[in-house]
Amino acid sequence: MTTPMLKFISVAQKQPEKRTAQDRRADFNEIYEDFQPVEATEQASRCSQCGVPFCSVHCPLGNNxxxxxxxxxxxxxEEAYEISSATNTFPEICGRICPQDRLCEGNCVIEPGFESVTIGAVERYITDTAFENGWVKPTRPVTERAESVGIVGAGPAGLAAAERLRAMGYQVHVYDRYDRVGGLLVYGIPGFKLEKEIVARRHALLVESGVTFHLGQGIGSGADELAFAELRNRHQAVLIATGVYKSREIGGPGAGLVGIERALDYLTASNRRSLGDTLPDDAKALDAAGKNVVVLGGGDTAMDCVRTAIRQGAKSVKCLYRRDKANMPGSAREVKNAEEEGVQFEWLAAPEAFVGDDHVTGVRAIRMKLGMADATGRQSVEALEGSSFTLEADLVIKALGFDPEPLPQLWDAPELGVSRWGTLKVGQDSFMTSLPGVFAAGDIVRGASLVVWAIRDGRDAAERIHTWIKANAPAAAVAEQG
Incomplete structure (x- = not known):
């Protein structure tokens, strides 16, 4: 019997159960429990099956x-998983870390008057169930192709492209300077949002599909690095999917004091501890235990930092953001989780200077007010004269965003075109850089963005690479399926 839909009228929205804040503070395990089958069925039945599904329209992947x-x-x-995975390479990851409140759920048509459908939790449930039942299979191309594609970067964009290209039969090689597959999924996102076994499971599937990984292999001119020119010689096409890792800095008096750290360095050290790695001496100080911590910034990375500091046993954790709560760029759901776990927010406050002799002891900040909207429609911020105050701090973490590394210089490829922001220039539809046969996708093109956009870009870039190789290497042999 078919289960009726449109139950949003009679069934209230329910998210998966959250572990108590006290329990969450004690470890780095994911905070949400799994949906039970009856809960997933009931919550899915709340969908109105509307004629114009704004949830799909506002999903970067256009998920059905x-x-x-x-x-x-x-x-x-099983059919639900087939539909979900047809448009999304990693639905179980997006179900965990996508800001659904700003994307699909935030645009659910039942939201005025009724709370939205719990799309993310159902998406996670579908794919976790598929893995448990063995429905998720490695990619098996119908025909093997002789051409190979080299992908630089084993983050979401690179992995999504690798899976799509392998499905087309290409010999795919992924190069990454780190020792694990996943990029920021492993080293940047804490385990309480995404347990690392989830990423490792996908890595194993890609290996079983025939993707070759070259881990610990950087690109550049160093002694242990692979020259970019050699990389191009090895493959018919190259995809650059390195992401953006250069942390934005902040100036002002005292900005060079010891104890002022970059967010990515801090999160990487924490994730490596959780993975059982031995940290180098210069990373051992990146621990919030017993310290007064101040995090600068209002995005999802800032939320990752404050919630990590809580779990490390910080004495106090404060988040300093120059706009108000309504204007935070991060997920409102993440802010709520942070507040539940004991994080204190200093809204409408910006750092002026850092206090201390050799080591930071405080952050001097000034109160702000929202002014007129600028050209983007976002309200500007103005300092309130005479409103300075000081927050005690033994550890200050800068979570101000990321910029691209200077790849043309690092890779001795000055002909590789970049924008005025340092991102790689590509054709709007082709994904090709200024170098023929060299493509780029993900954050290295669009700037720091969401994982779901990286997946979309990786999938689209794979299609463009396939089109280009067919047009420019017509004599390439097609191997027999082995």
């Missing part, structure tokens, strides 16, 4: 959300 919600409501989970 109403379709897999209906299938879930009717217990047809």
């Amino acid at each position: 959300i109403p379709d897999w919600l209906m299938l879930t409501a009717n217990g047809r989970l």
